[in-house]
Amino acid sequence: xxxxxxxxxxxxxxxxxxxxxxxxxxxxxxxxxxxxxxxxxxxxxxxxxxxxxxxxxxxxxxxxxxxxxxxxxxxxxxxxxxxxxxxxxxxxxxxxxxxxxxxxxxxxxxxxxxxxxxxxxxxxxxxxxxxxxxxxxxxxxxxxxxxxxxxxxxxxxxxxxxxxxxxxxxxxxxxxxxxxxxxxxxxxxxxxxxxxxxxxxxxxxxxxxxxxxxxxxxxxxxxxxxxxxxxxxxxxxxxxxxxxxxxxxxxxxxxxxxxxxxxxxxxxxxxxxxxxxxxxxxxxxxxxxxxxxxxxxxxxxxxxxxxxxxxxxxxxxxxxxxxxxxxxxxxxxxxxxxxxxxxxxxxxxxxxxxxxxxxxxxxxxxxxxxxxxxxxxxxxxxxxxxxxxxxxxxxxxxxxxxx
Numbered sequence: 001x002x003x004x005x006x007x008x009x010x011x012x013x014x015x016x017x018x019x020x021x022x023x024x025x026x027x028x029x030x031x032x033x034x035x036x037x038x039x040x041x042x043x044x045x046x047x048x049x050x051x052x053x054x055x056x057x058x059x060x061x062x063x064x065x066x067x068x069x070x071x072x073x074x075x076x077x078x079x080x081x082x083x084x085x086x087x088x089x090x091x092x093x094x095x096x097x098x099x100x101x102x103x104x105x106x107x108x109x110x111x112x113x114x115x116x117x118x119x120x121x122x123x124x125x126x127x128x129x130x131x132x133x134x135x136x137x138x139x140x141x142x143x144x145x146x147x148x149x150x151x152x153x154x155x156x157x158x159x160x161x162x163x164x165x166x167x168x169x170x171x172x173x174x175x176x177x178x179x180x181x182x183x184x185x186x187x188x189x190x191x192x193x194x195x196x197x198x199x200x201x202x203x204x205x206x207x208x209x210x211x212x213x214x215x216x217x218x219x220x221x222x223x224x225x226x227x228x229x230x231x232x233x234x235x236x237x238x239x240x241x242x243x244x245x246x247x248x249x250x251x252x253x254x255x256x257x258x259x260x261x262x263x264x265x266x267x268x269x270x271x272x273x274x275x276x277x278x279x280x281x282x283x284x285x286x287x288x289x290x291x292x293x294x295x296x297x298x299x300x301x302x303x304x305x306x307x308x309x310x311x312x313x314x315x316x317x318x319x320x321x322x323x324x325x326x327x328x329x330x331x332x333x334x335x336x337x338x339x340x341x342x343x344x345x346x347x348x349x350x351x352x353x354x355x356x357x358x359x360x361x362x363x364x365x366x367x368x369x370x371x372x373x374x375x376x377x378x379x380x381x382x383x384x385x386x387x388x389x390x391x392x393x394x395x396x397x398x399x400x401x402x403x
Contacts, residue, residue: 093123104137107401114139132159135172144368148187150389154179156399174376174399181370184389188366197222197364201385205229207238209364213245216351220253221246224364228390233379235369236392240361245352250343251328255357262327263352269342270323274314277307282341283323284310289331289338293322329353366390375400 097116105113120126120133135156142149156177162170185207188199197211205228213222224243231237245253250269254261265273273280283289284300295313303310313319332339332349339346370378376399383392 089122089124092127093118096123096127100135104139104401108139110139111141127161127163130161130163132161132172133157135159144370147183147191147366147368149181149368150184150187151182152179153182154394154396172401174396174401176395176397177399178393178395181392181394182389183366183368183392186389188389192364192366199226199366201387201389203385205383205385207366207385207390213363215245215355216345216348218247218345218348224360226364226366228366228383228385230380230383231367231369234372236367236380236383236390238364238366240357240364243357243360243364245355247344247348253329253352253355255355255360259325259327263329263332263349264327265324265342267320267324270320273323274311274320277310279342280310280314282338286331286335286338288334289326292326293319295319295322370394373399 097118100116100118101113104110104116115136115138117136117138118132118134119136126132136153137156138151138153140151142152154177156172156174158175160173160175162172185199185201189197192199196213197209199207199209202208202225207226207228209222209224209226211222212219214220222243222245225241227239227241229237229239243255246266247253247263249266250272251263251265253263256262273283281304284295284304290297290300299309299313303313328339328342328344329349329352332344332346332353336346339349370380372378373396376396378394378396378399381393381395383390
């Protein structure tokens, strides 16, 4: 039997009705409601659109430049103008240097146009004042007597122009200049040595020559030394010394008239006399030679009759000194057969007799002289031997170019 339900005598109230009973009517708007309403209205005014980066980028750049101070803009403008002015000034310098090079080439009769470098900045201001701070001129391959100067370089200072403009420069006055002259060993080897003699530096003022010299069909080894020195105000002189021509390892020729000069047997040549009986007897068979050597006649007769005595005589140190002291040039013409037995060509000895010290020195002379200008003064200041050649310092004043 189910348990019967009990009904409540007092029913429970409806909650929704209780809430409705609490409503006092429409509420007034609060400040928060006004704020939220304004935000919604402002956002509703502008419709959404995708951002335009391209137009925005241009606007930003334009705004940045427009925002620069006026002073900065003025500086930028001045820099641009200065750049164009400097470019025009450099163009004017190049044009002037080219014109000057062509003018010097024609007036100095040069094979090639020299290098011209105008110093100082700005050039146009100097041209307006008709005065240049410096002008450097470099001329290659200048003929000077028997040799060619590899390079002549000079820098003129405080040059006064005789001109009416850039294209009408008639001349210039050079109050002072300095520079140097270079004479290379390569040019000396080519022009003086004929590829057979080479020149090299030896110390501050000396040049050594080594090579071969053809004489009467024989190539003789040449050795010499040239001392470089200044001669006067514009010239360079060379004093040739220690000249020596070697005829193989048999004899040595030194031009001159002193006892140590002439043609003499080498130590090897005198040693051969002690080993080769034929040569020794040929030498001792000439009375003039024996007399010059100072060997007693009795000793010579014994040596010629007895090979043992001959070997004893020629092997002595005294005989070696006496044989080395003989000047064979003096005996060559009178005793050609004896020279042949010694291994010397009489024709060669005849040519050597004419190869005197002045003749040989002239072949090796490095001397030259700077040309004398029509106006002004040019002087050599210093001469120095360097690794690649001879360098000479020059200076001058009062020169006039053109007009």
